[in-house]
Amino acid sequence: MSQNHQHNHTHDHVNLKGRNLLISILLNIIITVAQIIGGLLSGSLALLSDALHNFSDVVSLIISYIADKLTKRKASLHKTFGYKRAEILAAFINSSTLIIVAILLIIEAIKRFKNPQEIESSLVIWLSFIAILGNGFSVLLLKKDSKSNMNMRSAYLHLLTDMMASVAVLIGGLLMKFYNLFWVDSALTLAIAIYLIWMGFHLLKESTKVLMLFTPDTIPIELIIKKLNAFKEIKNVHHVHVWQLNEEEIHFEAHVDFEHNITLTEFDVILTKIEKLLFKEFDINHVNIQPEFEKDDVKDVIVQD
Known part of the structure; x- marks a missing residue:
């Protein structure tokens, strides 16, 4: 059973996000061709x-745009x-490309x-200036959505x-x-590369955790079990799974052993x-509970399936 999940994005905001990505894609295609x-x-x-x-950036923005449409x-x-994980997969691909x-x-x-070489610096100056303007505008377009969406954050970081x-x-x-x-040309290239690795690694780790169904860092399972076991009707909470489907949904499932053979209405x-406790205190918005009474199964909190 899943409850209490809400989506705050309006239709207009979603369309605006897609439009901003398209503008950024076109700008970066122009910049890329000019710089090559x-x-x-x-x-x-x-x-x-x-x-x-x-x-x-062009590749990552296209991936982000497709992922945005798929969701x-x-x-x-x-x-x-559905395709709710498309944006997480896009973030993983984009962060990987940053590091590569x-x-x-x-x-x-x-x-x-x-083997240092002489360089036509005037052309470098003008093209880098144009790139700053183009990317700066794209950064402003995506900044707002980057704060609440991993896919948009990966594009924004690029x-x-x-x-x-x-x-x-x-x-x-x-x-x-x-x-x-x-x-200086080689030194700057090296500095840019190191910075790319530093920026990409955190996002790669974050998206990998979600794809691997790891428990979100914000979810203290031991504390949750303690609070649930405090219910007078509950004898034991075990076989727990907690995972993040995407940036808006955290799922919790568990087996709950009850003290008495209660009715479905009581359950x-x-x-x-x-559900109210998990949503209010831990932002868990999808809850699935398997009720049990005197069932002979493993009562450990974490059970290897």
Whole structure:
């Protein structure tokens, strides 16, 4: 039985979120093409690395857009949860690409350190400035939704890190133009890559926990069991599972051994109390309880299925 779950997003807000993603995708396609051409013409690895990062942004934004559309599809007999996990999967893919791109950039930066090249810095300066404007606008578009949605947060992080990378490339371009410090190009590439790994790892870990059905960090199972066992009608709570379906739904299921052979009407009254407690104190909005009386089964809190 599942109760007490609410969705606060209006239809207009959902459409706005999809529109913002589309605008960000178009902007990043333009920036990527411009930076690839500019990087090849100028010989700047930092600009090409920023282009590669921007390309990963395009891919991640497209994945986020598709995931956003999929979550709106209704559940069916073959997909009883619908596509509610599409956005979590998108966050996992996007954070993984951040780290992969970063590793590729580190390899290229090390090669360039060994063999520094002269770079056409004026082109680097102008293209990085354009990238800052484009990504900055995209960041503003997605900032609000990034606070409440893991998928949008992954897209937002891609764009934010790329904007910061473009700022670094701009500074590097200025240093190369006025001081001929061409090694700065490789140094900036290395710094961008390290930052990408740092930003991507947390999101990768967070989305992996959800996909692996790990208990959310905010859910203290031992405290929950203690509170449920305090009900005078309950003898034992065991065989517990707690998992996060997506960012809006936390599920709780357990076997509950009752002191007496109660009726279904009495069980419904107790179940309502359990649901209210779990929702109010722990934000658990889907509850499934299997009632038992003197059943011969394992009474451990966690049981390996």
